[in-house]
Amino acid sequence: SQTIHQWPATLVQPVGSPLSLECTVEGTSNPNLYWYRQAAGRGLQLLFYSVGIGQISSEVPQNLSASRPQDRQFILSSKKLLLSDSGFYLCAWRRHDSNQPQHFGDGTRLSIL
Amino acid sequence: QKEVEQNSGPLSVPEGAIASLNCTYSDRGSQSFFWYRQYSGKSPELIMSIYSNGDKEDGRFTAQLNKASQYVSLLIRDSQPSDSATYLCAQGGGTSYGKLTFGQGTILTVHP
Numbered sequence: 001s002q003t004i005h006q007w008p009a010t011l012v013q014p015v016g017s018p019l020s021l022e023c024t025v026e027g028t029s030n031p032n033l034y035w036y037r038q039a040a041g042r043g044l045q046l047l048f049y050s051v052g053i054g055q056i057s058s059e060v061p062q063n064l065s066a067s068r069p070q071d072r073q074f075i076l077s078s079k080k081l082l083l084s085d086s087g088f089y090l091c092a093w094r095r096h097d098s099n100q101p102q103h104f105g106d107g108t109r110l111s112i113l
Numbered sequence: 114q115k116e117v118e119q120n121s122g123p124l125s126v127p128e129g130a131i132a133s134l135n136c137t138y139s140d141r142g143s144q145s146f147f148w149y150r151q152y153s154g155k156s157p158e159l160i161m162s163i164y165s166n167g168d169k170e171d172g173r174f175t176a177q178l179n180k181a182s183q184y185v186s187l188l189i190r191d192s193q194p195s196d197s198a199t200y201l202c203a204q205g206g207g208t209s210y211g212k213l214t215f216g217q218g219t220i221l222t223v224h225p
Contacts, residue, residue: 032211043217044157044201051210090156094211099164101147101203102213104156 002027006091006105014113019064019078021108023091026072031093033074034102035066038088050074051096086112115140117204119216128225132189136202136216139183145205146178146185147213152198161187192223 003026013019025031035047046059048066056066063082067075074091088109092102116139126132134148145164149157161176163169163185169176175188189196202216 034212044215046212049210049212057210096211098211099145099205099207100211101145101159101162101205102211103159104149107156109154 002093002103004091004093004103004105006089006108008108009106010109010111012111012113013081015083016080019076019081019085019110021076021089021091021110023074023076023105024072025093028072028093028095030071030096032096032102033068034092034094035074035076036090036092038090040087044090048076081112083112086110115143115204115206115214117202117214117216119200119202119219121217121219123220123222125222125224126192128192128194128223130192130223132192132196132221132223134187134189134200134202134219134221135184136186137184138204138214140204140214141180141183143204143207145207146176147203147205148174148176148185148187149201149203150196150198151201151218157201189221192221194223194225197222 006023034049036044050068064078090107091105094102118137120135148161150160151157163176163178173190177186199218199220201218203213206212
């Protein structure tokens with residue numbers, strides 16, 4: 001069966017510091033991968049998605065970037081965090097080329113001080 | 114632009130009742146719809162997928178899709194306090210990118 005791992009679960013960072021969140025998927029190959037952010041009490045905002053290694057599409061221009069160095073690894077980064085980057089960050093995967101749903105990791109709760 | 118609208122809620126039902134959650138969508142092109150449940154502080158969990166007109170039942174959950182009227186609903190029978198959560202409706206994009214358009218969610222509270 002497929003599993004998705006995200007870490008860390010919780011992170012507290014000062015304004016201006018860098019960020020690296022990692023997501024890995026097991027049990028499948030060539031998945032579609034997604035990064036979302038959910039602000040407190042708000043809906044899901046798609047940040048980036050990837051359909052293959054090195055292929056990144058950005059949905060919203062912002063202070064973040066994403067990379068996919070390996071087939072089942074997706075990384076969300078920032079060089080300098082802003083207060084507005086606080087939120088719940090979710091990674092999701094889906095089978096490539098199918099009509100299947102997305103499946104979410106447990107998320108990272110990021111607080112910026 | 115694709116839009117998915119959910120009944121704003123919050124929705125409160127007594128234990129044992131039927132909870133009805135509704136969702137309308139603007140894009141007729143997609144063939145896939147999903148319901149996710151999100152407990153407070155947790156990530157969304159898929160509970161139902163529906164791809165064709167009509168009803169799909171899974172245990173206490175029934176998803177209904179009406180493409181002519183562009184709505185999808187979720188019925189929860191014999192509601193339990195453990196069903197209290199935010200329910201997210203999502204529409205698939207119909208392409209290999211697999212992007213989903215999410216509604217804002219409906220908060221459901223089941224009181225004993």
